[in-house]
Structures are given as structure tokens and as C-alpha cells.
Amino acid sequence: xxxxxxxxxxxxxxxxxxxxxxxxxxxxxxxxTLKESIELSITNxxxxxxxxxxxxxxxxxxxxxxxxxxxxxxxxxxxLYLPVRPKINLKSDTSRGGGGPNISxxxxxxxxxxxxxxxxxxxxxxxxxxxxxxxxxxxxxxxxKEAIILNTINAYSNLYKAAAAVTLVKDNLGQSNQRLKxxxxxxxxxxxxxxxxxxVALQSSTIELTLLDAESNYKLASVNMALMLGLPTQSILxxxxxxxxxxxxxxxxxxxxxxxxxxxKDVGALSLxxxxxxxxxxxxxxxxxxxxxxxxxxxxxxVPSFVTITNAVNIGVGVKYSLSSIWKTxxxxxxxxxxxxxxxxxxxxxxxxxxxxxxxxxxxxxxxKKKIEVYQKAVEQASENYRITKNKYDNALATTTDLLDxxxxxxxxxxxxxxxxxxxxxxxxxxxxxxxxxxx
Numbered sequence: 001x002x003x004x005x006x007x008x009x010x011x012x013x014x015x016x017x018x019x020x021x022x023x024x025x026x027x028x029x030x031x032x033t034l035k036e037s038i039e040l041s042i043t044n045x046x047x048x049x050x051x052x053x054x055x056x057x058x059x060x061x062x063x064x065x066x067x068x069x070x071x072x073x074x075x076x077x078x079x080l081y082l083p084v085r086p087k088i089n090l091k092s093d094t095s096r097g098g099g100g101p102n103i104s105x106x107x108x109x110x111x112x113x114x115x116x117x118x119x120x121x122x123x124x125x126x127x128x129x130x131x132x133x134x135x136x137x138x139x140x141x142x143x144x145k146e147a148i149i150l151n152t153i154n155a156y157s158n159l160y161k162a163a164a165a166v167t168l169v170k171d172n173l174g175q176s177n178q179r180l181k182x183x184x185x186x187x188x189x190x191x192x193x194x195x196x197x198x199x200v201a202l203q204s205s206t207i208e209l210t211l212l213d214a215e216s217n218y219k220l221a222s223v224n225m226a227l228m229l230g231l232p233t234q235s236i237l238x239x240x241x242x243x244x245x246x247x248x249x250x251x252x253x254x255x256x257x258x259x260x261x262x263x264x265k266d267v268g269a270l271s272l273x274x275x276x277x278x279x280x281x282x283x284x285x286x287x288x289x290x291x292x293x294x295x296x297x298x299x300x301x302x303v304p305s306f307v308t309i310t311n312a313v314n315i316g317v318g319v320k321y322s323l324s325s326i327w328k329t330x331x332x333x334x335x336x337x338x339x340x341x342x343x344x345x346x347x348x349x350x351x352x353x354x355x356x357x358x359x360x361x362x363x364x365x366x367x368x369k370k371k372i373e374v375y376q377k378a379v380e381q382a383s384e385n386y387r388i389t390k391n392k393y394d395n396a397l398a399t400t401t402d403l404l405d406x407x408x409x410x411x412x413x414x415x416x417x418x419x420x421x422x423x424x425x426x427x428x429x430x431x432x433x434x435x436x437x438x439x440x
Contacts, residue, residue: 029236034156034243037229041152042145044230051141058134065130068123069116077109088306101306112297114318120286129279136272142439143265150426150433152228157422159225160239162218164418169211172411176204196400203404244421248428253362256435260354264436270350274343281336287329290321354434361431368424375416382410 032040042048082104116123183200186192222237231237251259261267295318301309389406392398432438 029238030231031238031240032156032225032229033240034153037156037225038149038152040229040231041148044228045148047144047148048141051137051144055134055137055141058130058137062127062130062134065123065126068126071113071115073111073113075109075111078107080106082106103303103306106301106303108299108301110297110299113295115294116291117294117317118289118292120289120291122283122286122291125279125283125286129276129283132272132276132279136269136276139265139269139272143269146265146433146436146438149438150429153429154426155221155225155228156239156243157426159218159221159237160241160244161419161422162214162221163238165214165415166211166218168411168414168418169207169214172407173204173207173211176200176207176407180204192400199400199404203407244425246425246428250365253358256358256362256431257355259435259437260358261351264354267347267350267354267436270343270347274340274347277336277339277343281333281340284329284332284336287322287325287332290319293318293320357434358431361427361434365424365427365431368420368427371420372417372424375413375420378413379410379417382406382413386410 086103088101088103180197180200183192183197187194187197222235223233225231225237226233226235294315296315297313299309299312299314301307301312386406386409389398389402393400393403429438432440
């Protein structure tokens with residue numbers, strides 16, 4: 001009996017340990033590089049999948065416009081039952097006196113084909129318009145792709161900053177707890193006042209609360225990153241610090257402006273849509289012209305006891321012209337011309353907006369670099385200030401409050417450097433995205 005109980009105990013222990021290992025495997029931290037994150041976000045982006053569907057739709061529209069050059073072909077057949085005898089007068093000898101044949105049913109079949117020869121240029125302009133819209137859809141997708149890349153870099157930066165904050169606050173909390181132990185011992189021996197011990201204890205509690213906030217922010221940043229990359233939300237992600245060690249070559253504002261005005265995808269898409277609007281003017285003017293088509297057909301007819309027709313093949317040319325287009329087309333042309341004017345104005349506004357965006361992104365990057373320099377100096381100053389304040393405190397020349405303030409300042413400057421380093425990477429990539437070269 002004891003042997004059986006031991007066996008059951010071993011089994012439960014194995015299952016328990018296996019469960020622990022499974023849980024640990026599920027929450028294991030996954031290290032991600034910035035490049036890997038960008039690739040995953042592009043692969044799993046719902047927006048880009050939607051763009052892919054729009055591109056497929058535009059390609060199909062181009063194919064449809066091209067197929068309008070092909071002939072139309074249709075086949076029809078009917079069977080007719082005539083419940084009342086029709087009166088037929090053929091004006092011939094066979095119909096006199098007898099009231100005509102007894103007809104109660106009829107059957108006929110038709111096949112017709114039509115090949116457009118000329119439609120005022122509508123088919124040609126329709127194909128050109130569809131091709132430009134297809135290219136514009138692709139540029140829209142590229143523009144969204146750059147936006148997704150920048151969003152990924154921004155989320156990756158937030159993940160890095162959140163993780164770094166947890167590490168720095170944990171280290172500071174460890175130092176604060178050690179200080180609390182030291183002050184507790186000193187207070188027991190009557191070497192420090194009770195009030196000073198309470199100040200140290202209060203700071204430890206405050207840092208502990210700060211750590212809870214930092215850990216919560218890190219978890220949220222990890223969930224946000226996981227959603228962007230298409231990973232399980234329970235994944236614990238870690239950013240690679242090496243991804244933020246970048247050496248960037250900065251161009252002039254004028255160079256970035258030129259790159260943006262020539263290479264931005266939204267500029268290209270708007271230019272293509274303006275071309276479509278200009279083609280629409282020609283398309284509408286085509287209403288002034290007739291449409292000509294080559295036609296052909298075949299007819300078979302069988303009316304029992306009356307007539308049978310086979311091999312009735314016809315071929316000819318059909319011409320169609322709408323007289324109402326003479327007075328209706330002018331308003332359509334005016335609408336098309338107004339659309340061109342709107343798109344021209346939109347181009348001018350976009351160019352001005354791009355110049356402003358370039359200047360803002362350029363100055364933002366320069367500011368982020370300056371902040372890193374200032375914060376790095378601040379770290380040195382805060383460390384030196386803490387060292388001096390600690391010496392003064394040990395020699396009874398500074399208060400406990402001074403010591404704790406110096407410690408907080410030292411922590412804050414370290415956080416500032418970490419945040420500024422990550423923000424500089426985001427600012428530089430924002431500049432590239434504004435110039436339309438981020439995807440390069």
C-alpha cells in the first residue's frame with residue numbers, strides 16, 4: 001500500500017513539475033531585434049493585407065477595362081406557345097380563303113456578336129485611367145507600409161524604455177532597501193534620528209510604487225508590441241539595446257525636401273490621381289462622338305406548319321450616336337475640369353505641408369541629439385553630486401533629505417539618458433519617413 005502511495009506521489013510530482021515547466025515556457029521572454037520586429041509587423045499587418053486586397057481589386061479593374069476591346073457575344077433562345085390562333089395575312093395566294101395556317105407554337109434562337117471599332121476614345125482612356133489608379137493603389141500601400149514601420153519603431157522604443165526603467169528602478173530600490181537596513185541599525189544604536197529613518201523608509205516605499213508602475217508599463221508595452229507583430233498577447237518581449245546604437249548620416253533640410261517632393265508615395269499617388277482626372281476630361285468629351293461597332297449574327301426560326309428559317313447569317317456595321325450629348329456633355333466636362341483644379345490645389349497644399357513636416361522632423365532630431373548630450377552631462381553631475389552629498393552626510397554636513405534628493409536626481413538623469421537615446425532613434429526614422437525614404 002505504501003509502495004502504491006509513493007508511486008502515485010511520484011506521478012503527481014512529475015505532472016506538477018511538467019506543468020510548471022509548461023507555464024514557464026509560455027511566459028519565457030523573447031528577445032527581438034528592431035529588424036525582426038519590423039519584418040513581423042509588415043507580415044502580420046491587417047492594414048497591409050487590406051491594401052493588398054485593394055491592389056488586387058485595382059488590377060482586376062485594369063483587366064476589365066482592357067477586356068472592353070474584346071468582342072461581345074451572346075446567345076438566346078425561346079419557345080413560345082400561342083393559346084389563341086393568330087390571324088395571318090401573307091398577301092399571297094396561299095393565305096386566301098383559308099384563314100391562314102393553324103399556328104400554336106414557335107421556337108427561335110439567336111447568336112450575336114459585336115466588336116467595337118470606335119468609341120470616341122472611351123476604351124483607350126478607360127484603360128489608361130485604370131492603370132494609373134492601379135499604380136496609385138500600390139503607392140498608397142507603400143505609404144502605409146512606411147507608416148507601419150515607423151509605428152513599429154516607436155512601439156519598440158517604448159518597449160525598450162519601459163524595460164530599462166524597470167531595471168534602473170529595481171537597482172535603485174535595492175540600494176534604497178540596503179540604505180534602509182543601514183539606517184535601521186543606526187537608529188537602534190541611537191546614531192540617527194527616528195525621523196531620518198522614516199524618511200529613508202518612505203523613499204523605499206515610493207520607489208517600490210514606482211517599480212510597480214514601471215512593471216505595469218512594461219507589460220502594456222509588451223502587449224502592444226505583441227499585437228503589432230501578430231504574437232500571443234501573453235508573450236513577454238524584450239528589446240535589443242544594440243538596435244539603438246546607430247550612426248546616422250544627416251543630410252541638409254534642402255536635400256530631405258527634394259527627396260520628399262520627388263519620392264514620397266503620397267505625392268506620387270496624388271500626381272497619378274490628377275492624371276486620372278485629366279483623362280476623365282477626355283473620356284467625357286468622347287460623348288461628342290459616335291460609337292461604331294462591327295456586328296454579326298445568326299438566327300434560326302421554326303414555326304410548325306408555317307415557316308422554318310435556318311442559316312440566317314448577318315454581318316454589318318452599327319453606328320450609335322446620342323444627340324442629347326450635345327447639350328448634356330458640357331456640364332460633365334465642367335465637373336471633370338473642377339476635379340483637376342481641386343487636385344492641383346491639393347498638390348500645392350501637400351508640397352507646403354511636406355516642407356513643414358521636414359523642418360519639424362529635422363529640428364526634432366537635432367533636439368533629440370542635444371538632449372542626449374545634456375542628459376549625459378547631467379548623469380555625470382548627478383553622480384558627482386550624490387558622491388559629494390554622501391560624503392557631507394557621513395561627516396554630518398548634509399541632511400538625510402539632501403542625501404535622498406541627490407539619489408532621486410541620480411536615478412532621474414539615468415532614466416532621461418535612456419529615454420533620450422531611444423527617442424533619438426525614433427526622431428531620425430521619423431525624418432526618413434517624412435522624406436519618403438524610410439522603407440529604403
